[in-house]
Amino acid sequence: MEYGLLLQNIAKHIRLSADEEKYFLSGWQSKKLRRKQFLLQEGDVTKNAVFVVSGLLRMYSIDKNGFEHILQFAPPGWWIGDIKSFISQQPGSLYIDALEDSGILLMEKTYLDQLYKKVPSFxxxxxILAENALGTYQQRLIDNLSLPAIERYNNFCRLYPSLIECLPQKQVASYIGVTPEFLSKMLSGKQTS
Amino acid sequence: MEYGLLLQNIAKHIRLSADEEKYFLSGWQSKKLRRKQFLLQEGDVTKNAVFVVSGLLRMYSIDKNGFEHILQFAPPGWWIGDIKSFISQQPGSLYIDALEDSGILLMEKTYLDQLYKKVPSFxxxxxILAENALGTYQQRLIDNLSLPAIERYNNFCRLYPSLIECLPQKQVASYIGVTPEFLSKMLSGKQTS
DNA sequence: TTTTTCCCTTAACCTACATTATTGGTTCCC
DNA sequence: GGGAACCAATAATGTAGGTTAAGGGAAAAA
Structure with a gap:
């Protein structure tokens, strides 16, 4: 059932009546993404909240030298989106694409705004979702300011053990903020940790 | 009036009845901090939401080499706190102290939890507060991953023009993620920008 | 199968920024 | 007034990580 993961996710923090759940569920539309397909590009306005059902997405920026910097991976059960663009409804600067064929659910901001009115527990x-994400980004910023690359890598492995197995090294490098060449060198000089 | 700034801040996003406002206001206690006084240290549990009325606070971590990394400054009208510790009620790893004599307002988490029940619009x-902060931290992470120090400095000046005037260079250096020496060299080689 | 694309690795060289140390100028406190 | 902090500036030296380039292997595409 396509909405199972989503309802589980919601149930962690709030409880819904049958009516509320029905209204909530009818706001979603589902979509498939092919590997490498864009969901969002620089300049787009983020019009939807996005929940990942299957596959794997990533959100990243591209700097003026053409280098990608990954902000977030989104495996099944995760939310993803350019929050600044979503809030302001202005063009954003981020990209989102699929690393594998993926299934996602979309809810338009206008519907979400209605949902807030009809079901305030959202x-x-x-x-809660935003506060948790905020804590995560704060920690990541600290790590980037204070830890050397190898420890950021170790943290990544500890935090996302399932991701590390299915991601190409290159993507991990982009997430922890080093070049693929340097990560390769680092890992080969490591042997066992 | 001590609560003026706070009520203004709230009024940007929600509207309160007289009763709601009264209940809300009676949850606060005010506190003075001397310059250099700690509000929070590593290992403390964050038990209060904090709103700054006057002065200037900062939140930072200290790495294992003893270097400070500033996550946030909080001038009047800003919120500050170790969100991870506040959510989990576990000991945190951050420090908060006052850069100048300051006035703050505190609300205990238990009162805030009651407030959520009595006045759901909070x-x-x-x-909204958390979502905005989230956007800000995302942008800052991108900047740290993709911009050289001089541009992070310029961004800081553009974003916080009033802070740049009252902060010692050393604090700015710690925020943008360079040593004071390097910032000094950078600025002397700059002349006009 | 062949071709192309993607990814990992290695290695030589390079640079942005750190480290350490010294100096001199404020401001604050006794 | 005289220390004691605190802060900015400068400079010599050090290093984590970047850049460029090349080669090989695996997987995708044709």
């Missing part, structure tokens, strides 16, 4: 749900 | 307020 204010709570997304407050 | 779920909305703090959702």
């Amino acid at each position: 204010e709570r749900f997304f407050r | 779920e909305r307020f703090f959702r």
